[in-house]
Amino acid sequence: MKFQAEIDVMPKKEILDPQGKAVTGSMKNLGLAEIQNVRIGKHISLEIEAESEAAASEKVEQACKSLLANLIMESYSFTVTAV
Amino acid sequence: MKFQAEIDVMPKKEILDPQGKAVTGSMKNLGLAEIQNVRIGKHISLEIEAESEAAASEKVEQACKSLLANLIMESYSFTVTAV
Numbered sequence: 001m002k003f004q005a006e007i008d009v010m011p012k013k014e015i016l017d018p019q020g021k022a023v024t025g026s027m028k029n030l031g032l033a034e035i036q037n038v039r040i041g042k043h044i045s046l047e048i049e050a051e052s053e054a055a056a057s058e059k060v061e062q063a064c065k066s067l068l069a070n071l072i073m074e075s076y077s078f079t080v081t082a083v
Numbered sequence: 084m085k086f087q088a089e090i091d092v093m094p095k096k097e098i099l100d101p102q103g104k105a106v107t108g109s110m111k112n113l114g115l116a117e118i119q120n121v122r123i124g125k126h127i128s129l130e131i132e133a134e135s136e137a138a139a140s141e142k143v144e145q146a147c148k149s150l151l152a153n154l155i156m157e158s159y160s161f162t163v164t165a166v
Contacts, residue, residue: 008089008126023127023150032146034132043091043126044106049117063115067106 003048003056007078009069010041044068047083056080086131086139090161092152093124127151130166139163 011017020039027035046063050056057080069076094100103122110118129146133139140163152159 010126010128020127024129026150027146030146030149032142034142035146036130036132038127038129041126041128043093043124044103044121045093045124046107046121047119049119059115059117063110063113063118066113067109 001050001052001056002083003050003053003080004083005044005046005048005056005060005078005080007044007046007060007064007068007076008041009044009064009074009076010039011073012075015073041074042068048080053080053082084133084135084139085166086133086136086163087166088127088129088131088139088143088161088163090127090129090143090147090151090159091124092127092147092157092159093122094156095158098156124157125151131163136163136165 017039023040024036024038048056048059050059060078060080064076100122106123107119107121131139131142133142143161143163147159
């Protein structure tokens, strides 16, 4: 079976996100001062061939830990859906 | 009211995503050859002060169009939830 995974990798809350800070500042200049606390991370979509949803999740977990996220500075979350 | 927006900005399907291609290649080396077609974009989370969910969505739409996404190469999607 084929599954589609959607992964979010975000900088941890305790860690300063300079890119997000810069964007928060720019929002004010664009007349969007209501927007606050912008944080910027990565969104990764991928396809995975696996026997079950559990097996697919396992593989995605492994991919996140070994390549997609830097666990010292980033946290990840994902969803897996059959396609 | 305060709302939380979660925005995904992804390279358009027709556009080559070299970063995603590189990661797809690396998956093979990590023993995760089941993972295919990796595409990498941005995930942005932000807080927004607005009177209603519709007003918040409007502002997020504006932010995406004017700053967060390059509409020539990227498409965006988002969800807004009250917090």
